[in-house]
Structures are given as C-alpha cells and as structure tokens.
Amino acid sequence: MAKNWNYNENKNKIIIDPPKQTLRITGHRMSSVLGLNEYQTPFGAWCEITKLVKLPFEDTKYTIAGKAIEPKLIDYMKKKLPNVVSIEDYYGNVFEDFRWNNFKDDSKIYGGVIDAVTTLNDKKTLTAIIECKTSSHPEHWSNGMVPTEYLLQGALYSYLKGLKQIIFVCTFLNDIDYAHPENFEANDSNTIIVIKKLNDLIFEVNGEYLNIEGCIEYGNNWWKSYIESGISPEFDETKDKEYLDIIRSSDVTKDTPxxxxxxxxxxxxxxxxxxxxxxxxxxxxxxxxxxxxxxxxxxxxxxxxxxxxxxxxxxxxxSFREEDFAKEHEELYNKYIDIVESYRLTKGKGE
Structure with missing residues (x-):
C-alpha cells in the first residue's frame, strides 16, 4: 500500500487523494457497487478500483475448474448455436489489445472480459454475449433463475455492446469433477442454457427497482461520489475486515495514539x-x-x-573513489552535492 489515507470525522469512511489511475467497474464489481454481492461490499469495490487495497488471491478448486471447463462449454455452445466463438477468437490478431478489457472503446468507467459471443455470418457483428459458468448448486439455477451477480455481469456487458439478450451456459459439477476438471465433458444432462432479454431484467437496489439503464446511472453517480472524490463508502467492521486490516496495518498510529x-x-x-x-x-x-x-x-x-x-x-x-574525486575536483564535486534529510529511529537504553 503506497497511498496515504485517513479517516473522515466519524471514522466510518476512508479518505485518500482522488486517484489518478483506477481500475474499472467490471461485471463482478457491478453487483458490489449496487450492494448486491454477498461476498464484497461497495467499500471493498472502492478499495480495489482506487488501487488502495488488493486482497491476496489464491486459486481454489472452483476457479481452477472454471478455467479448465470454460473452453469445453464454448465447444458445447458451438453445437447448439451458429457462429459461436471465444472472445479470443473473435478479436483474432488484435486480441492482445483487448485481453484485459473488452470494453476499452465502449466506456471509461466500466470494463471486463467476455467469455464468448455469437455473431452474424460476417463473424464481426455481435448478436449476443455468452457467459460460461460452473456450479455445484443447481437449485440456484432452477426454473430459469440466474444468480444476481452473474445476471448483472451479463446485463452490463450486453448493454455496453448494445445487445438485447444474454446467453448463460452453466454446467453442474460434483466432487470428482472438481478433482479432475480436465476429464469433464459438458452434455445435455449436466448443462443448461438460459437466455435472458435485457429489457426484462429488474434489480432491487436500496429499495428501488432498476432496469439495467438505471443500474448504469447508479454506477455513474457512485463513481463520481466515491472514486472521483477519493472518499469511500461507509465500511462495515465485520464485512470489510480483510480490507481494513490491510489498510490499518500500513499506519497503526491512525488507530493507536x-x-x-x-x-x-x-x-x-x-x-x-x-x-x-x-x-x-x-x-x-x-x-x-x-x-x-x-x-x-x-x-x-x-x-x-x-x-x-x-x-x-x-x-x-x-567502485567510485568518492574521497579521491572530491580532493582532486572539489568544485565539480560540490556542484552535484544535494542536502537530503533522513531520519533514523532509535530506542533508549531501557531495552
């Protein structure tokens, strides 16, 4: 953590200088910004976007399986729909320009990486975003349901690309699948496809019901209020403990006299x-x-x-013989001498 920080007067927000460089509101962070992510609060999203704190990341069996199975799901979708391509194949020779953000030409605030897309026969005109998911909880996807975090992710990406629908493909794994994801095969018995129309989606945010345009407007206002100002949303001592521990460890005198x-x-x-x-x-x-x-x-x-x-x-x-140089070329040596203050902390003899 290189940034200086302080509390607000009520000690329930963190204040930093308005950041010159930021990350973007991705599909994952969108649900956090709206307060709809059970794993990350708006404060956590603020910490990451401002680059104040990045939590340590370690792969789990879920992330490892997701990476291994995503190409299998794309292949599965190629059998179900025409002109399905991975986002890497879609961008082809210019993929490196879009590897970390597929929306760099679409927004200054929002960003993210798409899994796959469908196109017209010209292989250029997008017709739908495809989001590939793995889960061990089929009940979360019953009767056409999609978990809110994923729904917002797909809605954001589709909106930014000017599309009207999102396609979700989700496959359900058991313990053996997580142990050996390289052996998994997606088929009709373990995989479902859910298609959502963008105009049908409504999200409850702080007691209000918003469509995706309303969510985007909320995100824009959130950005101005918290990212551009450098003043965080209120934090929760319990939910935001990981972020707060890292922040506070960088300057313990903020909390300790x-x-x-x-x-x-x-x-x-x-x-x-x-x-x-x-x-x-x-x-x-x-x-x-x-x-x-x-x-x-x-x-x-x-x-x-x-x-x-x-x-x-x-x-x-x-090795530069500084003393000899100073004696032989005193005037030139003094020309390049700067007075620099430094400090050394010492302890008394009571130790």
Missing amino acids: LLKACEEAFELSRAIKQAKVDNSIDEMEKRLKSLENSIKQEMIDSDTVMCGNYKLNKQVKK
Whole structure:
C-alpha cells in the first residue's frame, strides 16, 4: 500500500487523494457497487478500483475448474448455436489489445472480459454475449433463475455492446469433477442454457427497482461520489475486515495514539531480545557468522566454487573513489552535492 489515507470525522469512511489511475467497474464489481454481492461490499469495490487495497488471491478448486471447463462449454455452445466463438477468437490478431478489457472503446468507467459471443455470418457483428459458468448448486439455477451477480455481469456487458439478450451456459459439477476438471465433458444432462432479454431484467437496489439503464446511472453517480472524490463508502467492521486490516496495518498510529504505539513497540522489542537470549539465538547467529566468514575466505584462497551446500559467487563491479574525486575536483564535486534529510529511529537504553 503506497497511498496515504485517513479517516473522515466519524471514522466510518476512508479518505485518500482522488486517484489518478483506477481500475474499472467490471461485471463482478457491478453487483458490489449496487450492494448486491454477498461476498464484497461497495467499500471493498472502492478499495480495489482506487488501487488502495488488493486482497491476496489464491486459486481454489472452483476457479481452477472454471478455467479448465470454460473452453469445453464454448465447444458445447458451438453445437447448439451458429457462429459461436471465444472472445479470443473473435478479436483474432488484435486480441492482445483487448485481453484485459473488452470494453476499452465502449466506456471509461466500466470494463471486463467476455467469455464468448455469437455473431452474424460476417463473424464481426455481435448478436449476443455468452457467459460460461460452473456450479455445484443447481437449485440456484432452477426454473430459469440466474444468480444476481452473474445476471448483472451479463446485463452490463450486453448493454455496453448494445445487445438485447444474454446467453448463460452453466454446467453442474460434483466432487470428482472438481478433482479432475480436465476429464469433464459438458452434455445435455449436466448443462443448461438460459437466455435472458435485457429489457426484462429488474434489480432491487436500496429499495428501488432498476432496469439495467438505471443500474448504469447508479454506477455513474457512485463513481463520481466515491472514486472521483477519493472518499469511500461507509465500511462495515465485520464485512470489510480483510480490507481494513490491510489498510490499518500500513499506519497503526491512525488507530493507536503515538505514545501508546511507541510503548507497544518498545515492549515488543524487549520481548524479542529476551526470546533470543532464552533460546541462545544471538550466540548461534554469532557462531554462524564466524563460520560463514571463515568458509568464504578459505574458498576464496583455495579457488573453491562449491563446498557442501555453499556456493561461492564472484562479482566484479566498478567502485567510485568518492574521497579521491572530491580532493582532486572539489568544485565539480560540490556542484552535484544535494542536502537530503533522513531520519533514523532509535530506542533508549531501557531495552
């Protein structure tokens, strides 16, 4: 975290300088912005879009399976509909220009990556967005239902491309499928297709019922209120704990009085020093340093490159003799001298 931050007066929002570079509201973040994502709040989306915080990401069995099975679902759809192509094949030779954002020419705020599309016979004119999904919960897709997060994602992408419908293809996996997604085959018994018309979609946002245009307008206003201002939405101590922990760890004095932080740091330093004494760490470190210095010198003297688990690496580099240069060229040396302030934190002898 490189950005400076502070609290607002009520200590329920984070304030940063208005960001010069941002990420976009993607299909995933759209539901977060609208408060419809159970896994991420508007504050979490704000943290990511402003680049204040990015949570560590690790692949899970679900993400691994999704990546492995997506091409299989596209192949499945090719058997069901004409002119189905992956987004990579659609952009062809210019795919690298659109790899990370398929909407860079459509919006300055919204973005994302499409899974696949259908086209007219000219292979250029889009007719529908195809979103490929995997799930272990078929009940979430019963009777033509689509989970809200996915529905918003597809609606956003279709709207930005000026299309009137979204095609969802979802395949249902069991434990063995997640264990070996490379062996999975999509077929009519484990896969469904759901088609939604954009004009039929209504989303409940803060007690109001919005169509996709209303959601886009909400997102535009949200962007102006929070992204352009650098002032976050209100955070929730429980739901936003991961983001807040990372933010607060970058400057503990925002939540802890300076004197208290000093006292805590000093006591922690003493405890670490005592732990080293109790476990003879200092003596072991001194012995290790002595041994390695002796090993290094002996290997140099004997022209030995490898010894046990140790390898001697030789480096040759130029060294600038600053003192000699200053004596011989004092005027030129002083011309390039700058006064730079630096600070060093030291502890008292009470340790």
